[in-house]
Amino acid sequence: MSWLDEVPWNGDGLVAVVAQDFTSNRVLTVAWMNREALQRTAETNQAVYWSRSRKKLWRKGEESGYTQKVRELRIDCDADAILLKVEQVGGIACHTGRESCFFRKLENGKWVTVDPVLKDPKLIYNK
Amino acid sequence: MSWLDEVPWNGDGLVAVVAQDFTSNRVLTVAWMNREALQRTAETNQAVYWSRSRKKLWRKGEESGYTQKVRELRIDCDADAILLKVEQVGGIACHTGRESCFFRKLENGKWVTVDPVLKDPKLIYNK
Numbered sequence: 001m002s003w004l005d006e007v008p009w010n011g012d013g014l015v016a017v018v019a020q021d022f023t024s025n026r027v028l029t030v031a032w033m034n035r036e037a038l039q040r041t042a043e044t045n046q047a048v049y050w051s052r053s054r055k056k057l058w059r060k061g062e063e064s065g066y067t068q069k070v071r072e073l074r075i076d077c078d079a080d081a082i083l084l085k086v087e088q089v090g091g092i093a094c095h096t097g098r099e100s101c102f103f104r105k106l107e108n109g110k111w112v113t114v115d116p117v118l119k120d121p122k123l124i125y126n127k
Numbered sequence: 128m129s130w131l132d133e134v135p136w137n138g139d140g141l142v143a144v145v146a147q148d149f150t151s152n153r154v155l156t157v158a159w160m161n162r163e164a165l166q167r168t169a170e171t172n173q174a175v176y177w178s179r180s181r182k183k184l185w186r187k188g189e190e191s192g193y194t195q196k197v198r199e200l201r202i203d204c205d206a207d208a209i210l211l212k213v214e215q216v217g218g219i220a221c222h223t224g225r226e227s228c229f230f231r232k233l234e235n236g237k238w239v240t241v242d243p244v245l246k247d248p249k250l251i252y253n254k
Contacts, residue, residue, distance in 0.1 A: 003238055018145050018154055025152035027145055030208035042233060075238055076228035077221050081157035083229045094204050101203040102210045106169060109130055111202055 017082040022071045028093035029101045045070045066090040097121045144209040149198045155220035156228045172197045191251045193217040224248045
């Protein structure tokens, strides 16, 4: 049995994936993979996700250049989540130009943005 | 509008949640919350999840004693995932008696267990 068969793909054929920065240890993103995305990720050591909105494979950073080099690939006890430890090229994982997608914190009943924009998204995407 | 209304609950009324240890920075678990679980988590500063298998609210550690004290609650850019930074009581988040649920690593096409059991689950659950 292939290691890919040990993943209990959900009804949509997907599994949740957490990407964590190998150096800073920050949780960068939560995304989804289908079987092909996971296989390609393992083969290429580059994070490849399944875009649920665009319904296609999406190599992280294919537009922005901010790819994720995979250093470790882990699975959890009930195998319904994957953890990638990655080198985040450029130090920016979020399309808003921030290090992490988790830049808002709950403070007194409000989501407050607490992390800085490192690069203007206009400069990232309109090359 | 309440901060809870900003979460785009999925078709099952759930959102994915990553718990990260506040001190070791390890990613401990991925679980799910419904609206009530998230509200209780914020009110009590104790992680409360929705158990998809048992279909009920589940205060992490209610059986094992290994509760999660919430130090930070974050949301991602498209608001479809939550990040909890927690103090993991007892240093054990996994029902297998390990620190983290992500104790298996992909090595040469196999999922290999790389983290030690810190406490025998029999001793955790049969008190």
